Every structure is written in C-alpha cells, then in structure tokens.
Amino acid sequence: MKAADTAWRHTLAKKPPAVTAPAAPVRLGVRKTYKLFIGGKFPRSESGRTYLVNGDNVALASRKDARDAVVAARAAQPKWAGATAYNRGQVLYRIAEMLESRRDEFAAQGVPVAEVEAAVDRWVWYAGWADKIAQVHGGANPVAGPFFNISAPEPTGVVAVVAPASFLGLVSVIAPAIVTGNTVVVLAAGPQAAVTLAEVIATSDVPGGVVNILTGNAAETAPWLASHDDVNAIDLAGVTDLELATELERAAAGNLKRVLRPGDPENDFTADPGLKPMVALLETKTVWHPKGF
Amino acid sequence: MTATLDLRASLHGLPGVDKVGVEARAAALATRSVKTTAKAAAIDLAIRMVDLTTLEGADTPGKVRALAAKALRPDPADPTCPHVGAVCVYPAMVPYVAEVLAGSGVHLASVATAFPSGQAPLDVKLADTRDAVAAGADEIDMVISRGAFLAGRYDHVFEEIVAVKEACGDAHLKVILETGELATYDNVRRASWLAMLAGADFIKTSTGKVPVAATLPVTLVMLEAVRDFRARTGRQVGVKPAGGIKTTKDAIKYLVMINETVGDDWLDPAWFRFGASSLLNDLLMQRTKLTTGHYAGPDYFTLD
Numbered sequence: 001m002k003a004a005d006t007a008w009r010h011t012l013a014k015k016p017p018a019v020t021a022p023a024a025p026v027r028l029g030v031r032k033t034y035k036l037f038i039g040g041k042f043p044r045s046e047s048g049r050t051y052l053v054n055g056d057n058v059a060l061a062s063r064k065d066a067r068d069a070v071v072a073a074r075a076a077q078p079k080w081a082g083a084t085a086y087n088r089g090q091v092l093y094r095i096a097e098m099l100e101s102r103r104d105e106f107a108a109q110g111v112p113v114a115e116v117e118a119a120v121d122r123w124v125w126y127a128g129w130a131d132k133i134a135q136v137h138g139g140a141n142p143v144a145g146p147f148f149n150i151s152a153p154e155p156t157g158v159v160a161v162v163a164p165a166s167f168l169g170l171v172s173v174i175a176p177a178i179v180t181g182n183t184v185v186v187l188a189a190g191p192q193a194a195v196t197l198a199e200v201i202a203t204s205d206v207p208g209g210v211v212n213i214l215t216g217n218a219a220e221t222a223p224w225l226a227s228h229d230d231v232n233a234i235d236l237a238g239v240t241d242l243e244l245a246t247e248l249e250r251a252a253a254g255n256l257k258r259v260l261r262p263g264d265p266e267n268d269f270t271a272d273p274g275l276k277p278m279v280a281l282l283e284t285k286t287v288w289h290p291k292g293f
Numbered sequence: 294m295t296a297t298l299d300l301r302a303s304l305h306g307l308p309g310v311d312k313v314g315v316e317a318r319a320a321a322l323a324t325r326s327v328k329t330t331a332k333a334a335a336i337d338l339a340i341r342m343v344d345l346t347t348l349e350g351a352d353t354p355g356k357v358r359a360l361a362a363k364a365l366r367p368d369p370a371d372p373t374c375p376h377v378g379a380v381c382v383y384p385a386m387v388p389y390v391a392e393v394l395a396g397s398g399v400h401l402a403s404v405a406t407a408f409p410s411g412q413a414p415l416d417v418k419l420a421d422t423r424d425a426v427a428a429g430a431d432e433i434d435m436v437i438s439r440g441a442f443l444a445g446r447y448d449h450v451f452e453e454i455v456a457v458k459e460a461c462g463d464a465h466l467k468v469i470l471e472t473g474e475l476a477t478y479d480n481v482r483r484a485s486w487l488a489m490l491a492g493a494d495f496i497k498t499s500t501g502k503v504p505v506a507a508t509l510p511v512t513l514v515m516l517e518a519v520r521d522f523r524a525r526t527g528r529q530v531g532v533k534p535a536g537g538i539k540t541t542k543d544a545i546k547y548l549v550m551i552n553e554t555v556g557d558d559w560l561d562p563a564w565f566r567f568g569a570s571s572l573l574n575d576l577l578m579q580r581t582k583l584t585t586g587h588y589a590g591p592d593y594f595t596l597d
Contacts, residue, residue, distance in 0.1 A: 067588055070588070224587070224588065227586075227587030227588070228587060228588040228590065229581075229587070229588060229589045229590030229592065229593055230588065230589070230590030230591065230592065231590075251587070254587065255590070255593075
C-alpha cells in the first residue's frame with residue numbers, strides 16, 4: 001500500500017537527511033512493479049516492456065504473453081472442470097474471504113469501498129451458484145423411447161475476456177466464467193487493481209492457470225486472442241471502440257468462437273446479473289442412456 | 294584376437310570428450326534465434342526429416358494405417374505441406390504401413406533386433422531383421438548390445454552390427470546407441486565410431502524407452518563423430534536423434550547445430566532424421582501460425 005506521491009523519482013529528488021543527526025533511520029519504501037499473472041506466477045512481460053500508470057511501473061503485455069497465458073489456461077482447464085462443483089464453490093468463497101481482508105489495499109488504489117464490498121458479495125453470490133447451475137440449467141428430458149435422456153451443462157473451455165474498466169466489472173466477468181469450470185485469460189483495464197486482484201486469487205487456492213491476468217493495451221493483444229484457435233470463447237465486455245469490437249468478432253469467427261458482444265458502456269454492474277453471464281459460457285451435453293429391459 | 298586388440302586400441306585411442314566444453318557449445322548453439330522466412334524453411338525441412346514413430350504394445354493395424362496416412366499428408370488443410378521422412382513401426386506392423394506408403398517416397402523404417410533391450414541371441418535378431426525387410430521395410434533401426442559394449446566386448450558388438458547389416462540387404466541400417474545407458478560422452482564417441490566402422494548408414498541416439506533420450510550435447514558428439522569419420526574414410530553417415538524432441542524450438546536447435554558442426558551436407562532428410570511422434574503436431578501448428586497469421590490450436594490436428 002502506498003500513497004500516490006511516493007514515486008521513486010520523487011524520492012530520489014529529495015535531499016538526503018543531514019549527516020550529523022544519527023536520529024531515527026529513514027526507511028526506504030519497497031516499491032512494487034506490477035507484473036502479469038500467468039499460470040499462477042507473476043512474470044514480467046516476455047517483451048520486457050513496461051508503462052507508467054499513476055506513477056507505478058506496470059508490465060505491458062505482448063502477444064507472446066497472451067500466447068503463454070492461453071497455454072497455461074488450456075493446461076489448467078481439464079482439472080478445474082473436473083473438480084467437484086462443491087470444491088469450486090469453496091474456492092470462490094475463499095476468494096471472497098481474501099478480498100474482504102484486503103479492502104484497505106483496494107481503497108488505497110482508489111477503488112471506492114462500496115465497490116470492493118459489492119465485489120466481495122459478487123464472489124459469494126457466484127460461489128453459491130457453483131453446485132446449483134446444473135440443477136437450474138440442465139435436467140432430465142422426456143423422450144419417446146426407452147432412453148434416460150439428460151442434458152448437463154459443461155464449461156466451454158478457455159475464455160478470453162476483455163475486462164471492463166471498473167473493479168466490480170472485472171470481478172463480474174471473471175467469476176461467472178470460472179465458477180462453471182472454464183479458465184480465463186483476462187485483458188485488464190485498471191492495472192493496479194487487477195494485479196492486486198491477481199494477488200488475492202493467487203492466495204485463494206485457485207489452481208495456477210485458471211485465472212490469467214494481462215495488463216497493457218487490449219487493442220494490441222485482443223486480436224491475437226480473438227483469432228487464437230485454442231481459445232473457445234471471447235467476452236468483449238470491456239471493448240468500447242465498436243470498430244475494434246467488429247474486427248475482433250470477425251477474427252473470432254475463424255474458429256467459430258463464442259462471442260459475447262460488448263454491452264452498453266453504461267452497463268450497471270451493481271444490478272443482479274442473473275444467470276446469463278454463466279449460461280453464455282456453457283455448452284449443453286445431452287446423453288441418451290439406454291434403459292435396460 | 295589381433296582384430297579385437299586393434300578395435301579396442303583404435304576406439305580407446307579416440308580423444309576424450311570435454312564434457313563441460315561440449316555442453317557449453319551445445320547450450321551456446323541453442324540460443325540462436327531463427328525467424329520469418331528462415332523459420333518457415335526450417336519448419337518445412339524439419340517436417341521432411343521426421344521419422345513419424347509409434348512403438349507401443351497397443352499398436353493396431355488401424356492405428357499404424359492412420360499414422361501412415363498422416364505421414365503422406367501431414368496437414369490435410371494445406372497441400373503445400375511436405376510429407377515426412379519415414380514412418381517407424383514394429384516389424385509386425387510393417388505390412389499394413391507398406392500398403393499405404395507404396396510408391397509415395399516416404400520411407401518405411403522398422404525397429405528390429407529385439408528392440409528395445411537388444412538382449413536376445415544373434416540368430417533371433419537376424420531373423421527379426423530379415424522378416425522386417427521381407428515385409429517391406431527399407432530402413433532398419435537396430436539396437437546395439439549395451440551390456441556387451443559396457444563390458445568391453447567391442448568385437449561382439451561389431452560382429453553383430455556387421456551380421457545385421459548383411460541381413461538388411463538393400464535396406465538402410467540405423468544403429469541405436471541408446472546413449473542414455475552409455476553413461477559418458479567418451480562411450481558415445483566410441484560407440485559411434487564402432488557402429489560406423491561396422492557399416493552403419495545412420496547412427497541414432499535412443500530407443501525412446503529409457504528416461505534419458507536425445508539431448509543436444511550427445512547429438513553434438515555424434516555429429517562430430519560422423520564429420521571426423523567422413524574426413525578419415527570418405528564415407529558419409531547420417532544421424533538421428535530420437536526421443537524427447539517435442540517442440541519446433543527444439544527441432545530448430547538441432548538444425549542450427551547441424552549447420553554449425555557438419556555443414557549443409559547433412560541438412561537433408563537423407564542424412565538427418567528426427568525420431569519423434571508429438572513433434573510433428575507442434576511443427577504443423579507453428580507452420581499454420583506462419584501461413585495463416587494466427588495461433589493454431591491442438592484441436593485442429595490429429596491425435597496419434
């Protein structure tokens with residue numbers, strides 16, 4: 001946690017304390033470089049690039065970071081989808097717990113307290129859905145034949161997300177994707193809060209690779225994710241440039257990706273999200289099981 | 294007896310391998326960056342060098358036929374993609390592959406001589422070899438008797454290779470040294486020379502059945518051996534690293550090493566091969582990335 005005016009240039013510019021006074025030692029603050037979150041680790045960008053956001057050094061992701069993130073997300077997906085729904089719910093609840101305990105940190109980064117609290121509640125809300133979505137969205141179907149016929153929702157796979165700027169928006173696009181067993185590659189808009197959320201996720205028993213967060217210029221990296229053959233869906237919630245959105249949709253059509261179009265820019269994430277964000281990233285598997293006669 | 298002493302004297306007269314030096318050299322060569330058109334050329338060459346291999350107890354005629362079809366047209370979506378160098382299977386599977394590959398220019402390799410351990414009587418090994426050649430294999434991958442080699446019975450290993458070479462007839466003979474079991478680079482160098490002196494057309498690193506398979510330093514030692522052997526005798530011998538080469542990046546490191554160690558003469562499927570199975574899909578994905586401009590995914594290539 002640090003105030004906005006402790007940028008290192010500023011600190012260096014200060015005159016050193018007088019040599020004569022052996023008084024209280026001056027403590028140097030430990031400055032943080034905001035890095036990417038890929039496969040459960042916090043690497044710098046492969047390209048070595050950074051950019052300044054409010055005086056903080058933040059990694060600027062390249063297409064190769066996006067590629068690495070997809071590899072990590074793909075590797076993590078089967079095990080995450082194979083975990084029990086109860087277990088996934090517990091993990092999401094744990095994220096809410098950790099987020100709750102770090103409220104001050106987000107407040108210091110300028111996220112309103114009410115928004116952090118709403119984000120905590122959002123994680124809890126989705127955690128509860130983990131073992132209920134299949135009851136609501138799947139079920140047994142009556143069929144004209146000697147079959148037991150069931151439809152079960154299954155995660156679609158790796159989901160790329162262009163996240164909206166607000167913190168609640170960020171949580172509101174990640175949670176519905178991962179609660180059902182998808183893994184995500186997120187292009188975050190507000191880098192400091194997003195990386196701090198990554199630290200929350202990294203300490204919440206979320207397996208490495210389930211959530212991957214890239215900071216930087218979404219217009220640069222999003223086209224690579226949209227055209228990537230190993231990404232199954234793309235959520236354009238945070239795209240404000242409609243021309244870019246169209247271009248991304250066109251690229252995504254190459255392998256018949258599922259596309260969630262950008263919503264209303266004034267989208268109110270405080271409202272009840274309903275089931276749509278979860279259901280949009282599910283495939284329905286229907287099984288015809290012969291009845292023994 | 295004198296022949297034995299000569300062989301022992303000449304093999305032990307080879308200069309020792311500088312372990313640290315060869316590992317540093319291999320690591321230095323692995324840092325080269327190959328991009329754009331050179332990368333595209335390297336990928337196509339690597340595809341042509343692949344010995345597409347399946348050596349499982351669970352191989353079925355259907356599985357090897359599918360593999361052979363893939364060898365002919367690795368990327369069905371792109372007719373400009375070259376075919377691989379060869380298909381490598383167990384002798385019992387050779388007839389099924391031969392049907393598919395007939396007249397295609399793709400070679401048909403078969404492991405023989407009690408692969409992978411090589412622990413069988415010589416007449417069994419020779420019968421194994423003759424059967425594979427009769428069934429249609431034009432390349433034979435034999436294993437040396439590591440037990441005899443490590444015990445110092447070089448003449449035994451030498452005579453075995455000579456006998457198998459004779460049983461091969463017109464088929465090319467690749468001799469598998471199983472470097473993972475030879476323990477030292479000195480032994481790798483001696484085994485390479487032993488195999489070449491006995492008449493091997495190719496020397497191959499590994500069976501793929503022991504934990505340590507092809508590595509860059511081992512392949513470097515073997516490349517130096519074939520280079521020095523040609524300088525000494527005028528006969529060119531091929532090299533085939535096998536096992537553990539899974540990515541395009543790895544394959545390109547080997548191509549760089551060939552170019553820097555033995556030169557262009559070996560940059561050809563006739564003189565260098567990769568024994569691999571999963572490597573091909575990665576090469577195809579990288580190739581697709583270059584031709585289409587977007588990242589490819591494993592869902593779009595066959596599982597084999």
